[in-house]
Amino acid sequence: MGDRIRAFDWSSTPLGPIAGWSPGLVAATALLLHSPTAMVLLWGAEGTMIHNDAYAMFAGERHLDQLGVGVHTGWPEVVEFNTHVLRTGLAGGSLQYRDHLMRLNRTGTLEDVWMDLSYSPTFDEAGRPAGVLAMIVDTTATVLARRRIAAEHGRLEQLFEQSPTFMALLSGPEHRFELVNPGYRQLIGHREVIGLTMVEALPDAVTQGYLALLDEVYRSGEPYSAKGATYMVEPNPDGHVDERVIDFVFQPIRDAAGMVTGIFVEGADVTDRAVAERDLRDSEARLRFLDQLGERTVPLGDADAIMAVTTELIAMHLGASRCVYADIDADGEGCKVGGGWVLPGGVPLDGRHHLIDLGAAAVALLRAGEPLIVGDATVEMPGTAPFEALGVRASVCIPLIRNGRLHALLALHDAKPRRWSTAEVLVIRQAAMRSWALVERVRAEAALRDLNATLEARVAERAAAVQQGEQTIRTVFENSFMDQTLLSTTGEVVYVNATALAGIEAVSADVIGRPFATTPWFAATPGAPDQVRAGIARAAAGDSVRLHLALDLPTGARVYDYSLRPAFDGAGNVVAIVSEAIEITARVRAEDALRQAQKMEAVGQLTGGLAHDFNNLLAAISGNLELLERRIAQGRIDGLARYIDGATQGARRAAALTQRLLAFSRRQTLDPRPTDADRLIADMTDLIRQSVGPTVALEIATTEKLWPINVDASQLENALLNLCVNARDAMAPDGGCLRIRTDNVMLGEGDVLRRDVAAGEYVRISVIDGGAGMPPEVMQRAFDPFFTTKPIGHGTGLGLSMVYGFARQSGGQVRIESAEGQGTTICLCLPRFHGTIDPAVDAAGPVVTDEQGAGETVLVIDDEPVLRALIVEVLVEAGYRVLEAGDGAEGLRLLESGARIDLLVTDVGLPGGMNGRQVADAARLSRPALRVLFITGFADIAAVGQAGSWGGLEPGMGVLTKPFPVASLTAKIREMLD
Template sequence: MMREVEGQSTSGVLGSILLLDGSHLRHGAGPSLPEAYNAAIDGIPIGPAVGSCGTAAFSKAPVYVSDIGTSPLWADFRELALSHGLRACWSTPLISGSDEVLGTFAMYYREPREPVEGDLAVVDLITRTAALVIERRKSDAALRDTAERYRLVARATNDAVWDWHLADNYVLWNEALEAAYGHARADVETTGAWWIEHIHPDDRQRIDTSIHAAIDGCAENWTDEYRFLRADGGYAEVLDRGHIIRGPDGQAIRMIGAMLDLTHRRRTEAALQESEERLRLAVDNAEIGFWDVDVVNDILIWPPRTKAMFGISAAAPATMQDFYNGLHPDDRDATSAVYAAAADPDQRALYDVEYRTVGREDGIVRWVAAKGRGVFDDDGRCIRVIGTAIDITERKRLEQALRELNETLEKRVADAVAERKLLADLVEGTDAFVQVAGPDYRWLAINKAASDEFERIYGMRPQVGQSMLKVLDGYPEHRAAVAAVWGRALAGEEFTEVGEFGDESRDRRTYEMKYNVLRDSAGRQIGAYQFVYDVTERAEEQRRLAAMEEALRQAQKMEAVGQLTGGIAHDFNNMLAVVIGSLDLLGRRIGAGDPRAKRYVDAATDGARRAATLTQRLLAFSRQQPLKPETVDANKLVAGMSDLLRHSLGGDVRLETVLAGGLWRTHADPNQLENVILNLAINGRDAMPGGGRLTIETANCHLDARYTSTHLGLQAGHYVLIAVTDTGAGMPPNIIAKAFDPFFTTKEVGKGTGLGLSQVYGFVKQSGGHVKIYSEPGEGTTIKVYLPRLTGADSEHDEEQPLSDLPFGDRQEVVLVVEDEPAVRQFSVDALTELGYQVLEADGAAAALRLLDAHPEIALMFTDVVMPEVNGAKLAEEARRRRPDLRVLFTTGYTRNAVVHNGVLDPGVEMIGKPYTIEELAAKVRDVLDAPEGG
């Protein structure tokens, strides 16, 4: 526009447009003005006396300066303008349709000049035209920005997002349709019919009816669940949600929605149900009842034993309303209040209550003692309340009998202290342990059951009249504990206490003790009595249940973090394959001719290799590294590492090995096992900064069912043990609990990644084993690694792996590279060419098969595993169908694919993991090409 204005002018005008940016003007166009002048005025502020343009933008009115040499508006810019031969400037603001200043249009002249009527008409036309163009461009930019944000949102989500234009039945899908369900957008028909056809036949009519009912009605939203056909032929369970956009007449014109894949969630729910079933079976075999309230979904879980406490048959359903209805009317309010306090996020009280129930089916009144706690999520919301219940009806009957006995005998006991055995004689028939003591801790009465139990756990028989404190003089700690609980009772407190008593060298048991005050006929306290039950087995069962729940929570946490780290490592491996390989090729090209460049390449390569090591540790923790298990003699492996270990530990640490004779073989990846032992040894060294002793010990061991029952996923049986013990500082329990978490470290910044022990944990779990830490502050640490014993013929010998050179290829040998990532494919082609092979390349399965048909001389196909449409495994299957003699080498940076199952390569599969160096690639390609036919 400016060039056209200048070309039409007969007076030598120079045009300029400045664009308003906040409170400053920016250079927009000035094709004939000197570049130095345009640069100088770029960014000038607007104001009441800032040249012609700054003043015009500020006042929103034209400013015509006929002589810059005399105008006060140009005081700050006069020398600049005159130095470039500019003498007059007519400036007009560019105004939008909404009265917004967009910028200024200026006409410069090289001699003083006043505007005339014709000039003003031209200025008016140009300013209006320029304002329209600028305003249109800004609107277009805003529209593109909105469209880009929508595109980025659709790409960022993992849900398959669909946009259905109802008028022409056109459906647009985002990229997540392929990522989540395998359907490439290029193969998808953009119609609603395609979506309906991919719904499971049993769900299709229901979904078709429900969505059209929402569209044809007046609903704003639609939600339903169904099974959706994946590209691999399986069905995914999905939750589909859509928002309906309607026109002014209420007619549906468009619908936008998203499909959430519920498959993983359903599997998790099934696993949780299985875990809860195991827990239920364990509780059913105990003497306690279990209960679990799902607060969010209002679901009550009661096993048959708990239902029986409410007079409900085992097969009958039970709800929270049955719980409230089953409470005795006199106990209902108090019990409900205690439950509400346990579920209250602010109180989080312990649910500990005794109440009566009235059987729903049999009408029998029972006494129940229940304990439990609330479980809260990260937002503080109570999601579960879980606990145990015990039928204490018989105990209550005995206590009532004892109270009645106390009420009738208190006066006689007070009047005839000499007959102190009376109370004990009256309760000899009960199995409970009953003791009565006076204010001086002397026994007033004790029944035979209590005497027998005291003698069994302490080796001495108590007598009426003796001081219980004097009897326990030989056990100071026990004496203090007895004095504490009886002191409370003799002080007038009535309570129930659970505690452990007994000489550990004889027997130590857990008791539930109920203390009551003993009064005379006038109501004065004359002592206290105790009613005791042995609850050792019940307490042990509760501890086992708590340990199982904690183990389940820990396993779920580690699994979730493992899935996250595995996905991150996959992307890093692809990037590092290009970086390491390109640096390797660059280093070979440079050689020793440029030392400084060679040093830079070596430094970059070292950093990339460190990143690759970190990625492998992430894969190890997430149990996604491809293992190559072999028959391993742990004794031989440890002995072979002696020099490496001594070099790594330094002179201040003394290394000792204790190798068991007749050690069983195990089946594991020897390289990874060496890394585990080295990791543990270095951790032990770091725990002994002042030096010490590090012991590596091997042994055969058996983990029984009692031990494995408290460790989820661990099978009972024979294991090979490798234990690493240091004499260092040790660890407190809170550190042990987090030691295997990824990136957790107690070392200072720069001294450790926090992935060493998490890598150990991932490898051992992936190998079907178990790892356990034993440590106390100041007492050192022992980490025990258990690997399953290998049985069968392979357990009796080791297979020696021959070493091979890294020869170059022959130009007559042709290699086909199949890789969908351009950068990775280019590196692979360059590397193999550098190694002397003739190389062909393809970006996917279709191109690869065409090249195989056209080039029968291809000897090896080097293919990525994870590729769109057709993966590497399926490509290899089709290629070998056409060419049975074709050699195949796979590569991948992620192991959850078609050639690795349970972390182990499929039989006969050759694979090299990303990233890899040229040396590793050369050796692997040569091994595959030189392998015997059918090997």
């Protein structure tokens, strides 16, 4: 590079000819040319480049084009970096980088290059920074090598951590833990050991000899391995010692000089395998012992001999000093040891003993069916008298339970402390249970032999008695006034009495052996055979069955109350079916006559009540109108308001009476909307309190997540208020507690028959009072119209009938539960609404205001001329243009004309074969946006808002019930037009 620098034409560069170079530039060039390290000089503001041979090796072929050019031209891919270098160096600063990464093009393509870089300023003769001297060391190979090593180390660490075996790395002669994997941590109970020596970290392993093994491996340099070794992990907080079985190897680690520097520990926890192998061995030994026990005891026919052999074999098998069997007294407090085995020279245990001597805790354990296991009585049960007297240090006591009560015990004793294994306890328990079952069987067989001997002596006595009893039963059977038949479990006639045969004018040979359902009792009555077959099937399954059958018999039409009852043997099996029937023809006819009389009485009471109430109301209306007419004719206009008010009140009361009757008949016009019953009751609370007065305490119990219902909210409010007022009257004059409760209920098939509603989900609203209650005859008539127990003038008798009609029309039911002196509960069950409630919807309906029209055209169709004229006059006064028609056909012609019509007001019931809904539907074919207001006084087709034969209300349709206030009509019309 020195030769190239001398031969280079520097006159074309900012440095000029070499002869004119400053001493500082010459000195810096000489320095870099004699350096073995790659160096480049960046001189001047442009960083004109001068480099040495080592730099030429670093830059590759690029260096041929870099001599004498600016550094930005020489390295265009790192302009920003070199700009920073020049700015810093020419300001007198230095820069240094270690393993700095750059993307350089040295061989024609960009590549990653890591470098150690050092930048220092060089000075001119005046001491000012004139250039930057850069030293470059390519560390790419070193960085990549370090990365490969780190990746390999990470892979090894991952394998170490994920190994299914346990691993640890110990360093130095004191065996200090450097690394442990999860398997090793689990083995030692997750103790922290890193940085600690074996003595510090695992004292339990030290005492078990593992430190000595490590010392020997470290000293000798020879590996050590073992299979099936035992490691007792130090006790956990509850004192339990975990015994593990391990296979392991201690492998010495040597340095480059061959010296042992540590030990690598690797192994596997094979406890589960060892336990399984041990359990298998124990199981095989246990089964062999139990087979031997069975061979010795099964042939024996004496209970004492069985337990003598059992106790001896158990004690010999397990090497115990004593084994005894005891029967528990009937009171459960004491026991009698009737046999057992004791080591020669030992103290026998025959006789009677008290269980409590073992201690209350031990007795409770045994009575619960759990074995009493004692490893060292002096530690676990100090002061226990029986153990101290007998020199017992270890024991297993097995309770023998029958029907939940302690009946016997088998106890095994040892004179020295002992750790009883699970396998030992299991073999004691199984041997005790087998022998005790054998003892119970032998005792039962002996008792059965004694019983048989007694029974044989009594059989002859009983045979004569049975024969006499059968004759007596047959006599009673034949003389019974009921039809009685004995059937097999499959329904064939086995026996029949004379009363039953007389009903079909037959003899026993005509029916015995035939299927009961096909006999003349049922054959001529459609459907009866199927009912009888179904009843027999139920009776054969163990049920008692009642059937009410109206039968066509050879002797005439008869009504019977049948019962089919199963007959059981001593084991509880159905062996026959007894059929009994009572003729109730006369009673049924009497009941029908009574119901007809009651129906006629109810109709008479209804019509009489209607006539009475309407006569009163019509007298008030006509009297006030007559006086009003007379005063006007006389020119006396002062005080006319009281006559108008009187007539108006009479009309309103008549309308209310009509609504109650419509409610009872389920023909009132309803406006059902999704409603939250709990919120409705909460909003009524103040009104109810005012209505029932201060002597009645009100309690309201709501239900979390009460289902919504779809009802006319105002009618529900009226019904609840009626029930609350009735409850107040029932508790008068002393008052009491009135409770209103809501809940969700599911009515099944049984409820369907009892309540006369469809099965499904309902919301139940209960009104409960603590009043006088109702006798049965009052409860039966409580919902009848005009029926009341209140004094004359204190009620119309329509309140409960209205509640009943509202509930039934809403798809629900109302029921009364009451008893004299115990209060009354009235429950409203209303069907659940499957949907959500919009809280913004006001269930009370629109606010009535006196709105004026703006010239809109309204078509009024009504066949009542007086009412039609009234409506037309009201609408004209309100600012509307009005067209009118007297029937549906005339109204439809107007609707089919080109006239402007903004709203149709029509009665539902119209003459001429076309009702109001049909007119509206036909009009909407040509006027789909037409708004329609139905006015009706009788919901004879469908409840408003619910689907029926005339369909539900569509968008743009409304309804108004007659009679209605004029203000309500104008407000409703304004609301619909707006």
